Amino acid sequence: MTSTTRSRATAVVVGGGPNGLAAGALLAKAGLDVTLLEAADEVGGGTRSYDGLLPGLLHDHCSAIHPMAVGSPALRELELERHGLRWLLPEVDCVHPLDDGTAGVLMRSVAETARLLGPDEDRYRALIEPSVRHWDTLAGEVMGPLLRVPSHPLLLARFGLPTTLPAVALARLFRTPQTRALWAGIAAHAFRPLGRPLTSAIGLGILVSGHAAGWAVAEGGSQSIARALEKALREYGGRVETNVRITDHRQIPAADVTLLDLDPGQAAAIYGDRLPARTRSAYRRFRRGPGA
Ligand SMILES: Cc1cc2nc3c(=O)[nH]c(=O)nc-3n(C[C@H](O)[C@H](O)[C@H](O)COP(=O)(O)OP(=O)(O)OC[C@H]3O[C@@H](n4cnc5c(N)ncnc54)[C@H](O)[C@@H]3O)c2cc1C
Structure with missing residues (x-):
C-alpha cells in the first residue's frame, strides 16, 4: 500500500x-x-x-x-x-499568613519574592533562580516521560538534586518562619508526609514554573x-x-x-487477563494518594 x-x-x-x-x-x-x-x-x-x-x-x-x-x-x-x-495572572501569586500578622509572600518575580523574604533572600535566589532562568528548556525535561535519556542532563541534575530531599529538610535551609511557612504550604501539594524523600519535588516544580510562567487561573x-x-x-x-x-x-x-x-487499578480492571500477571498485580496494588 x-x-x-x-x-x-x-x-x-x-x-x-x-x-x-x-x-x-x-x-x-x-x-x-x-x-x-x-x-x-x-x-x-x-x-x-x-x-x-x-x-x-x-x-x-x-x-x-x-x-x-x-x-x-x-x-x-x-x-x-x-x-x-x-489565562489571568494575579499581582500577588500566593500568601501564607501567620498568627502574628506577618506572611510569606510569593510574587511572580524571583528577585521581588526574595527581597520580601528578608534574611532568606540569598538562599531563596540561589535555590530557585537558575532553574527559573532555564525553565523553557527544563520544562520539556521535567514534564516529559520519566524513563528516558535527558537531553539536558546537567540542567536537569541542577534542578533535580534538591527535589530528592524531604520538604522538611529543605525547609531547614531557610531562617525565617515566613519563608518556611510559604515553602511548607506549597510543598504540601505533594500530599504526603513532608518528612519523606522526594517531597520537595512537587513544591519546587510549582515554585519554579510559577516564577517562570505565572500562577495562572483560567478565565471562566x-x-x-x-x-x-x-x-x-x-x-x-x-x-x-x-x-x-x-x-x-x-x-x-x-x-x-x-x-x-485512568489510574492503574482501572486499567487492571479493564484489561484483566490480557495484562501480564506481574503487571496486573502491580497495577492492582497501586494506592491512590489523598489528592487524586
Ligand atoms: C482537590 C484537588 C485540587 C487540585 N488542584 C490543582 C491545581 O490547583 N492545579 C493543578 O495543576 N492541579 C490540581 N489538581 C490536580 C489535577 O486536578 C489533576 O492532575 C488532573 O485533573 C489530572 O488529569 P487527568 O486527565 O490525568 O485525570 P482526571 O482529571 O481524573 O480525568 C480522568 C477522566 O476519566 C474519566 N473516566 C474515569 N473512569 C472512566 C472510565 N471507566 N471510562 C471512561 N472515562 C472514565 C473521568 O470521568 C475523568 O473525566 C488538583 C486535584 C485535586 C483532587
Missing part, C-alpha cells in the same frame, strides 16, 4: 480529563483519527467547574491554579488561546481549559463521546493506539 492510499492511523483515548484531552488533541494534530470516550456527561475530569454552590460563585471541582499548564510546551503547541482560553474557571482542549481536538478532526464508561476492553474500538487516562 502506498503512503497516498494508506488510511489514517487511529487512536482511542479512554477518559477525557485534561491529560486525555491534551493527548487526544496532540495525536489528532499529528494526523491520527482520534476518538475520545468519557464516562461523565461532560469532559474535563479534574478541570471542571460548578456554579451551583452559591449564586454568582464559580467553583472549580479540583484544579484552580495552573503554573504547570501555562508553561507547558505541549499545551503551547495546541494554541488554546485560539479556542477561547484566556478551570473548565475553560477542558473546553479549549475539546475544541482543539475537534478542530483536528477528533470525536468526543460522553456518557461512555469503559469497564471492559472489549468495549474499546480497535485502534492503532489506545490511551487510558
Whole structure:
C-alpha cells in the first residue's frame, strides 16, 4: 500500500480529563483519527467547574491554579488561546499568613519574592533562580516521560538534586518562619508526609514554573481549559463521546493506539487477563494518594 492510499492511523483515548484531552488533541494534530470516550456527561475530569454552590460563585471541582499548564510546551503547541482560553495572572501569586500578622509572600518575580523574604533572600535566589532562568528548556525535561535519556542532563541534575530531599529538610535551609511557612504550604501539594524523600519535588516544580510562567487561573474557571482542549481536538478532526464508561476492553474500538487516562487499578480492571500477571498485580496494588 502506498503512503497516498494508506488510511489514517487511529487512536482511542479512554477518559477525557485534561491529560486525555491534551493527548487526544496532540495525536489528532499529528494526523491520527482520534476518538475520545468519557464516562461523565461532560469532559474535563479534574478541570471542571460548578456554579451551583452559591449564586454568582464559580467553583472549580479540583484544579484552580495552573503554573504547570501555562508553561507547558505541549499545551503551547495546541494554541488554546485560539479556542477561547484566556489565562489571568494575579499581582500577588500566593500568601501564607501567620498568627502574628506577618506572611510569606510569593510574587511572580524571583528577585521581588526574595527581597520580601528578608534574611532568606540569598538562599531563596540561589535555590530557585537558575532553574527559573532555564525553565523553557527544563520544562520539556521535567514534564516529559520519566524513563528516558535527558537531553539536558546537567540542567536537569541542577534542578533535580534538591527535589530528592524531604520538604522538611529543605525547609531547614531557610531562617525565617515566613519563608518556611510559604515553602511548607506549597510543598504540601505533594500530599504526603513532608518528612519523606522526594517531597520537595512537587513544591519546587510549582515554585519554579510559577516564577517562570505565572500562577495562572483560567478565565471562566478551570473548565475553560477542558473546553479549549475539546475544541482543539475537534478542530483536528477528533470525536468526543460522553456518557461512555469503559469497564471492559472489549468495549474499546480497535485502534492503532489506545490511551487510558485512568489510574492503574482501572486499567487492571479493564484489561484483566490480557495484562501480564506481574503487571496486573502491580497495577492492582497501586494506592491512590489523598489528592487524586
Ligand atoms: C482537590 C484537588 C485540587 C487540585 N488542584 C490543582 C491545581 O490547583 N492545579 C493543578 O495543576 N492541579 C490540581 N489538581 C490536580 C489535577 O486536578 C489533576 O492532575 C488532573 O485533573 C489530572 O488529569 P487527568 O486527565 O490525568 O485525570 P482526571 O482529571 O481524573 O480525568 C480522568 C477522566 O476519566 C474519566 N473516566 C474515569 N473512569 C472512566 C472510565 N471507566 N471510562 C471512561 N472515562 C472514565 C473521568 O470521568 C475523568 O473525566 C488538583 C486535584 C485535586 C483532587
